[in-house]
Amino acid sequence: MKLREFAKQLGLSPTTVSRALSGYPEVSEVTRARVAEEAVRLGYRPNVNAVRLKTGRAGAIGVVMGRAGEFHFAEFMAGMAERLLTEDTDILVIPMADPDHNDEMQLYRRLVESQRVDAIIVHSPRPNDERIALLHKLGMPFLVHGRSDIDVPHAWLDIDNEGAVRRATSHLIDLGHTRIAMINGRPGATYALHRDKGYREALQSRGIELDPQLIASGNFTDELGFRFARSLLEQANPPTAIVAGSMMTALGVYRAVRSLGLQVGREVSVIAHDDVFPYLTADNMAPSLSATRSSMRAAGTRCADLVLQLVSGRSPLEIHELWPVELILRESTAPVQR
Amino acid sequence: MKLREFAKQLGLSPTTVSRALSGYPEVSEVTRARVAEEAVRLGYRPNVNAVRLKTGRAGAIGVVMGRAGEFHFAEFMAGMAERLLTEDTDILVIPMADPDHNDEMQLYRRLVESQRVDAIIVHSPRPNDERIALLHKLGMPFLVHGRSDIDVPHAWLDIDNEGAVRRATSHLIDLGHTRIAMINGRPGATYALHRDKGYREALQSRGIELDPQLIASGNFTDELGFRFARSLLEQANPPTAIVAGSMMTALGVYRAVRSLGLQVGREVSVIAHDDVFPYLTADNMAPSLSATRSSMRAAGTRCADLVLQLVSGRSPLEIHELWPVELILRESTAPVQR
DNA sequence: TTTTCCAACCAAATCGTTTTCAAATTTGAG
DNA sequence: CTCAAATTTGAAAACGATTTGGTTGGAAAA
Numbered sequence: 031m032k033l034r035e036f037a038k039q040l041g042l043s044p045t046t047v048s049r050a051l052s053g054y055p056e057v058s059e060v061t062r063a064r065v066a067e068e069a070v071r072l073g074y075r076p077n078v079n080a081v082r083l084k085t086g087r088a089g090a091i092g093v094v095m096g097r098a099g100e101f102h103f104a105e106f107m108a109g110m111a112e113r114l115l116t117e118d119t120d121i122l123v124i125p126m127a128d129p130d131h132n133d134e135m136q137l138y139r140r141l142v143e144s145q146r147v148d149a150i151i152v153h154s155p156r157p158n159d160e161r162i163a164l165l166h167k168l169g170m171p172f173l174v175h176g177r178s179d180i181d182v183p184h185a186w187l188d189i190d191n192e193g194a195v196r197r198a199t200s201h202l203i204d205l206g207h208t209r210i211a212m213i214n215g216r217p218g219a220t221y222a223l224h225r226d227k228g229y230r231e232a233l234q235s236r237g238i239e240l241d242p243q244l245i246a247s248g249n250f251t252d253e254l255g256f257r258f259a260r261s262l263l264e265q266a267n268p269p270t271a272i273v274a275g276s277m278m279t280a281l282g283v284y285r286a287v288r289s290l291g292l293q294v295g296r297e298v299s300v301i302a303h304d305d306v307f308p309y310l311t312a313d314n315m316a317p318s319l320s321a322t323r324s325s326m327r328a329a330g331t332r333c334a335d336l337v338l339q340l341v342s343g344r345s346p347l348e349i350h351e352l353w354p355v356e357l358i359l360r361e362s363t364a365p366v367q368r
Numbered sequence: 369m370k371l372r373e374f375a376k377q378l379g380l381s382p383t384t385v386s387r388a389l390s391g392y393p394e395v396s397e398v399t400r401a402r403v404a405e406e407a408v409r410l411g412y413r414p415n416v417n418a419v420r421l422k423t424g425r426a427g428a429i430g431v432v433m434g435r436a437g438e439f440h441f442a443e444f445m446a447g448m449a450e451r452l453l454t455e456d457t458d459i460l461v462i463p464m465a466d467p468d469h470n471d472e473m474q475l476y477r478r479l480v481e482s483q484r485v486d487a488i489i490v491h492s493p494r495p496n497d498e499r500i501a502l503l504h505k506l507g508m509p510f511l512v513h514g515r516s517d518i519d520v521p522h523a524w525l526d527i528d529n530e531g532a533v534r535r536a537t538s539h540l541i542d543l544g545h546t547r548i549a550m551i552n553g554r555p556g557a558t559y560a561l562h563r564d565k566g567y568r569e570a571l572q573s574r575g576i577e578l579d580p581q582l583i584a585s586g587n588f589t590d591e592l593g594f595r596f597a598r599s600l601l602e603q604a605n606p607p608t609a610i611v612a613g614s615m616m617t618a619l620g621v622y623r624a625v626r627s628l629g630l631q632v633g634r635e636v637s638v639i640a641h642d643d644v645f646p647y648l649t650a651d652n653m654a655p656s657l658s659a660t661r662s663s664m665r666a667a668g669t670r671c672a673d674l675v676l677q678l679v680s681g682r683s684p685l686e687i688h689e690l691w692p693v694e695l696i697l698r699e700s701t702a703p704v705q706r
Numbered sequence: 707t708t709t710t711c712c713a714a715c716c717a718a719a720t721c722g723t724t725t726t727c728a729a730a731t732t733t734g735a736g
Numbered sequence: 737c738t739c740a741a742a743t744t745t746g747a748a749a750a751c752g753a754t755t756t757g758g759t760t761g762g763a764a765a766a
Contacts, residue, residue, distance in 0.1 A: 045748095122459070125446075
């Protein structure tokens with residue numbers, strides 16, 4: 031059913047019907063009500079493509095998905111979905127070819143030019159992220175999930191990675207630990223730098239010298255956690271505590287500790303960052319895992335919300351949210367053994 | 369840059385340019401080459417919305433995302449993305465409001481009517497799935513990831529859940545186990561039924577009576593694995609083997625076994641199904657986990673491929689793929705102890 | 707030379723809306 | 737009761753492509 035026939039059936043012009051449905055003020059309440067009612071009854075829905083062509087709005091927000099298949103991706107998306115449910119906006123997932131630099135820029139440029147999205151969410155930004163510069167230059171509204179130091183105004187939502195790791199590390203120091211290892215994410219991303227900074231600061235403020243041997247970085251896989259923890263614990267002068275980067279690396283760390291006949295929460299303390307997954311909970315691990323916690327799903331929901339605001343004209347300059355991170359102490363952290 | 373100006377710059381009509389770019393035969397090779405070249409140089413790209421309006425094609429395939437935030441979702445999507453990279457087709461993620469029946473039908477109906485997608489991928493189908501009936505009735509191309517018994521022709525790709533579980537269970541029986549527990553997915557989905565069937569058949573063919581107490585079902589969380597395994601192992605006459613449904617439940621099962629001072633691969637054998645995650649590998653678990661394996665990412669890639677075929681006219685009747693599942697034996701399965 | 711045919715191109719209609727500008731109707735003040 | 741102002745409604749022009757149904761010019765056939 032097209033606007034044309036629908037309007038005819040109502041004995042109105044397409045103009046009026048269109049206006050009635052889009053909530054323009056210059057149509058009488060009586061008419062609007064009738065139109066709305068009949069639209070439901072006769073099942074008229076405007077053709078999206080026509081609307082998009084005419085208005086130039088795409089009705090979708092883009093999320094570029096890396097190849098890595100990060101496990102928190104689904105949670106973030108689910109969160110976004112929750113917010114967009116009531117909106118007339120969908121999520122467009124754009125596959126990213128290669129993390130190859132040139133290709134990536136090309137991808138964003140084409141995405142913008144294709145006019146398939148009204149806004150873009152940028153993940154895992156780098157301190158000087160060209161994607162941000164590009165999107166700004168092209169005038170495409172975008173929200174950064176994370177932060178960047180780049181000298182270009184941009185809306186962002188981030189969690190306090192630095193504070194989280196600082197507190198986690200400090201807490202371990204409070205417990206008497208001085209050899210504290212740290213598993214970080216892939217170098218390059220701002221969040222990894224922030225975590226590194228938090229770690230260093232905590233050590234420094236307590237006069238503990240940093241041992242570069244105790245730092246690892248890479249994708250947050252259980253394998254990384256296992257290998258790194260294992261190799262450290264086998265060395266002379268092993269760490270007594272480990273700040274694992276994620277739930278998955280924490281699993282690996284637990285395994286490594288156990289494999290050497292040691293116990294988490296006794297010989298080795300562990301703290302990880304928990305994005306709050308429905309299928310893997312820190313509280314359920316054995317021993318239960320002390321964690322810095324921030325809901326990835328909630329971030330997705332809020333990001334969707336902020337993006338909608340951006341699209342409807344709110345200035346990116348006003349949108350900066352730094353979320354505090356909870357530190358939840360459980361059994362995996364304990365005073366250092368002597 | 370619009371077609372109009374672009375054509376003018378080339379000294380051609382919009383018609384010819386459009387044809388040249390879409391590969392129609394009635395334009396000379398010389399012209400085609402020139403147009404293609406200039407399009408790149410001048411940066412002309414057809415406006416997607418106009419193309420979509422005119423052709424009626426949406427240029428996107430829809431994936432309805434449940435609220436549960438299943439952890440394999442990202443893998444499947446990454447797989448799809450890999451295939452669609454070179455295509456001019458995006459992935460539209462549609463949030464699902466409630467698993468409430470009526471709403472769900474409504475959602476699909478509106479999705480079809482909105483013409484935002486050229487095809488839909490249906491996940492976790494039920495034996496008599498009304499979504500399938502609906503999509504068929506509405507004439508929307510769709511691919512079922514999984515299977516359904518419904519009496520409506522539909523394209524599907526599924527893994528051999530029944531065979532996988534049958535083999536896993538049989539193998540455990542071969543090792544002398546007779547009390548074998550089974551953790552299944554949420555009841556209702558076809559795959560859960562298939563797994564159940566595989567389990568029952570394996571037992572039956574070896575004359576082992578089924579004990580309903582040994583079966584659990586629910587979302588594949590580590591918690592389910594832990595609670596169920598733990599409660600069973602504490603009982604009198606505990607199982608000596610467990611067919612865990614997923615990697616996450618397997619983690620819970622491992623934990624439960626350990627928490628009772630037992631060892632996986634000695635007092636209790638465990639087999640799980642592994643969707644192949646980059647961040648959590650069966651081989652790395654301790655002890656390494658015997659698993660039925662099938663790549664979720666590969667399924668995503670193939671599903672995308674098949675959907676593209678559907679869209680370009682291939683009959684759904686021809687598209688039925690049942691993927692065999694590998695059984696990989698590792699340390700978590702061992703002969704029953706007596 | 708004339709006719710026929712074919713390759714190569716083009717003008718204009720079309721997809722289904724939104725929106726500008728103008729017309730019709732109602733309202734309210736005088 | 738009149739007339740201007742305010743409220744409702746409509747006709748028609750966009751939006752930017754694709755595609756139908758021609759033209760055109762030159763080579764091949766007659």
